[in-house]
Amino acid sequence: MKKNILVVYYTQSGQLKAIADSIVGPLAGCNVVFHEIKMEEEFPFPWTGDSFFDSFPDSFQQRPHRLKPVPPEILEGDYDLVLFHYQVWFLSPSIPVTSFLKSDEGRKLLSGRPVVTVSGTRNMWILAQEKVKKLLKEAGADLVGNVALVDRAGNLVSVVTIVDWLFSGIKRKYLGIFPMPGVSEEDIRGAAEFGRIIQKHLEAGTLNSLQPELAANGAVRVSSFLLSVDQKGNAIFKKWAQIIEKRPAQRKFLLKLFNIYVILALYVVSPVVFVFHILTYPFWRRSFLKEKEYFQRV
Ligand SMILES: Cc1cc2nc3c(=O)[nH]c(=O)nc-3n(C[C@H](O)[C@H](O)[C@H](O)COP(=O)(O)O)c2cc1C
Structure with a gap:
């Protein structure tokens, strides 16, 4: 069939x-x-x-x-x-x-x-x-x-x-x-x-x-780097989303601030975090391999 x-x-x-x-x-x-x-x-x-x-x-x-x-x-x-x-x-x-x-x-x-x-x-x-x-x-x-x-x-x-x-x-x-x-x-x-x-x-x-x-x-x-950015990003986005939703009168202004935050996070913070990530990777390689195995499953 x-x-x-x-x-x-x-x-x-x-x-x-x-x-x-x-x-x-x-x-x-x-x-x-x-x-x-x-x-x-x-x-x-x-x-x-x-x-x-x-x-x-x-x-x-x-x-x-x-x-x-x-x-x-x-x-x-x-x-x-x-x-x-x-x-x-x-x-x-x-x-x-x-x-x-x-x-x-x-x-x-x-x-x-x-x-x-x-x-x-x-x-x-x-x-x-x-x-x-x-x-x-x-x-x-x-x-x-x-x-x-x-x-x-x-x-x-x-x-x-x-x-x-x-x-x-x-x-x-x-x-x-x-x-x-x-x-x-x-x-x-x-x-x-x-x-x-x-x-x-x-x-x-x-x-x-x-x-x-x-x-x-x-x-x-x-990727260990992208996973760590995803984890940190989720924690920070949660705060932004709550702040924006709680203040509907200032929504436009807060979204502009969020826009600036995203650009700075991507182009200023993330390259620094990347270098730090590479330098410290040997210390938490084991825990990442465990996480990697988990995220490859369903
Ligand atoms: C509003 C918006 C936010 C997005 N945020 C992400 C994101 O957080 N992570 C990501 O990997 N891609 C992100 N993307 C890219 C999308 O996942 C997708 O690859 C792209 O929009 C093409 O999808 P399409 O098939 O709808 O054209 C975003 C796209 C849009 C439009």
Whole structure:
């Protein structure tokens, strides 16, 4: 019997749809149904500075927005596996993705089903995945696999290129000298290999042993530096989000301050932290290897 696969995704630039297409390429023998998450009120693309930072408090606090209904033929389908594609906004699942995971319809689609999460982010996805894990658990889903695709350029370079991409809406080599932004074409094409591995385990009924094989094939790379920035960033973002939400009258001003803070944190603080991180790495290498093993699992 043909297996039924539901592919859920949200994407502004089309990157996550390209990743989804690559992964389902080898699943030709299955019935594949796509569901694109649609907002009642769309987020802009390209972004402006104001709209970008205005999405921070709701992204980080995981406040859902209203979604367009899921078409009934998708809602009523019977699926053997859900491939759940998402992106990260401000170290958290994006607002459309959080909204889906918290919605009755989203939970109905996920409940009792095996799910593979697939993220396409700049590079900071680890703690967002923990938040997605929690929401999947609340929805009654069974997380069996995780693929995390990132921009492999250096941390500061990828900030420059992604800002150009998100604020122009055009995927290009910034100033003709920077690399292309986002997940590389090669990694998007290469994601087909993860599709083959998923199909093998789906057909064999061994989805419970899927993740070790995905991880062994490079589906999840964990960097000690990015993990530590993600952990510290989450603690600091939490404070900012609370301060901004508590003072609605000063929201605009506080978001401007937050904007300045983010730029300083990225370009002034993070290079210093990076050097400190490299120098002290031998002292906590062991604990990182344990953490790495944990974050490579589901
Ligand atoms: C508002 C906003 C915040 C973002 N924050 C992060 C982040 O914290 N970490 C990260 O790795 N990528 C971040 N990104 C990049 C996205 O995860 C994603 O890679 C990019 O927006 C392309 O996704 P798309 O498929 O929707 O076009 C952010 C993007 C946006 C628009």
